[in-house]
Amino acid sequence: MTTAVFPPGTEERLAVARQAADAVLFEGYVLYPYRASAAKNRFRWQFGVLVPPSWNHAGDHCLQHTECLMEPKTGAELAVEVRFLRVRRRTVEELRDDGTYAPVPELRLADRTLATWDEGTEERITLTVPVAALDGEGTTVPFTRPAAEETEEIADTDGRLRGRLVRRHEEISGVLRISAAGLDGPYRVSRLSVTVENTSPWQARPDDDRPAALARSLVAAHTLLRLDAGSFLSMTDPPEWARSAVAACDNRHTWPVLAGEPGRADLLLSSPIILDDHPAIAPESPGAFYDATEIDEMLALRTTTLTEEEKREARGTDARAAAVIDLADTLPQELLERLHGAVRGLREVTGGQQPPGGQESPVDALLAPDTPWWDPAGDPTVDPDRDHVLVEGRAVRAGSRVLLCPRLRRSDAQDLFLDGRSALVEAVLHDVDGGTHIAVTVEDDPGADIRREQGRFLYFQPDEVRPLEGSCTTES
Known part of the structure; x- marks a missing residue:
């Protein structure tokens, strides 16, 4: 669900940034061995969780605040997209002989085992606003997602009705505040402030646990920004003249980095996970494994070693977990070999004997020199x-x-x-x-x-x- 529709040019540019932002959105969504019963999948949602204000527990926050520097041109417009996951509780009910349904811990089918699980559905809050309109108090965008419930009947592979899944969303509310202020100095620089806050009215009780708060939270929340005319300044490696202004920026529970292709600065990603400028998905990656702290090759190989019973449970845990199992089972050998490593760049080195009749190539010199190109023991300096x-x-x-x-x-x-x-x-x-x-x-x-x-x-x-x-x- 979105609150605005971006024009084609803006949508295309934001799509470039979403490639890396998706890794933030789904980091830790479901971890190897991709089963609901696995210990590591019982405590989830670690990054960018904005809880209701009544959930006052150490380590959890109800807002993210981003400050960055931008150099907008006259008449520039700012596109803003806040993305987060909304937790949806899925419970399993088995069909009884009398035609009624009863909750069960799990439901075993011929091809999968279904269990109670918290799914995550993507939500977006989007708007486009002229930069000139952000001076002073700026603009405020409240948003609400109402509670909802839906059911899905579950049939076995033979077509026989076995039960149903009941999915429920709790109501969440929030607010997006955006403002900008010009800075003194010879450069046309403005400090942009973006705050995303959970304002859900839910009142936590003493016996409520974290899953109760998560059901009303913004999970893996992050913000994408795009200037149609102008550029953002790198907060990680700013120009010398802007270092003091960058140091004065206040970023809480998030960090802004330049996004998109290197050499361009019209996109910015404010992420709860610290990234470098221009983060990108490795071209060798065959798909999402939902664990950016691990290596795709290792996860793919480990997934193929799961027993058939473990794969049944993983397929019933979540559609994304099932996709990982299918990906690992069908990954061609040539793609698996690509995961083993890649050479990102080569530089020319000297040393070694030259081939007869020609100049030694930089690749040959780097990969297979006849003699070391530098011998520290033989260097008198x-x-x-x-x-x-x-x-x-x-x-x-x-x-x-x-x-x-x-x-x-x-x-x-x-x-x-x-x-x-x-x-x-x-x-x-x-x-x-x-x-x-x-x-x-x-x-x-x-x-x-x-x-x-x-x-x-x-x-x-x-x-x-x-x-x-x-x-x-x-x-x-």
Whole structure:
């Protein structure tokens, strides 16, 4: 259900962004082994869940707020599409001998086993608005989806009526608020604000569980934006002049990235899952496996190993789960081989013997050189045991003591445990791209000697360490 119809040009552009947005919408929808009885499928809906305001539990939120920068041209229009899943509870009822129906935990048919399950139906809230109309308070779009119930009779493979499925939607309500404000400075830049909020009037009771709240929630909620004239700025890698304005943007429970083809900036996806700019589905992917944290090849192979009984249950769990089973069972060998890996790019390298009568191709040089194109042991310009790098005006080399400060980059969760620890520099290494890496062992690590013996060090860049007193940092 939509609240507006986009013109053809806008619809075509948004369709490009939806290819990646679909992965956000259905991430974790049903996980391997794709059965309702599997433990991992009993606690679902983890990303972008906007709960009713009365459901006040830690970790759940009733709104998403996006702020980003845009450079609209005069007369530009902004297309907005909010997408989410609406939970639909499906219960199974068996036909009794007296012609009545009774709820049952599962219903075994010849080709599948049906069980109680929460399905997800896609909903969209869409509108197109002139950018000039967003100044000040902007525009507000309330929306409601009423409660509904429907039944589906279930027959076995022989045509005999066996039961029915009862599907029920609970009522949900929400509001979409959009506004924009021009920023001071020499550039025509505006800060765009988009808020999606669940305003459902349902009142949670003390004995209500999370599934009761999920039935009235916006699940996997995310927002697509498109400017028909102008562009968005990257929030991940903004131009230098816009960095302070980007840092001032307030994004809560979502993160905006440029969408669509690299090199274009008319599309933006604000996602509850952190993505890079221009996210895309790998061309090798044969279909949706609903688990972007896993590898398609592994999921396809594992799915083919399910027993026939497990496949029966998966097919009865959900239509999307059944599609995964069918996909894995019918995947041609040549497509399966494509999942094993792909070369995204090649670069020319030097070294190796030239073939007679011609120039060696970059591919040959990369994949099958006769001799190493670079031998670090034979390069007199590098010596990890003696090389040094200047940090805060002091030379840091093997034997130096340093204070670890990885918080400057926030590149790894492990950094939280290493921040502020003292370490011993084991080597200073230079890579072929001109980067410098400092190999260290943590001083109070009981396994430091083993790490040193095996050469298993932790690596930091020069701006992630500070020299400590008592280091052998004298210039030679």
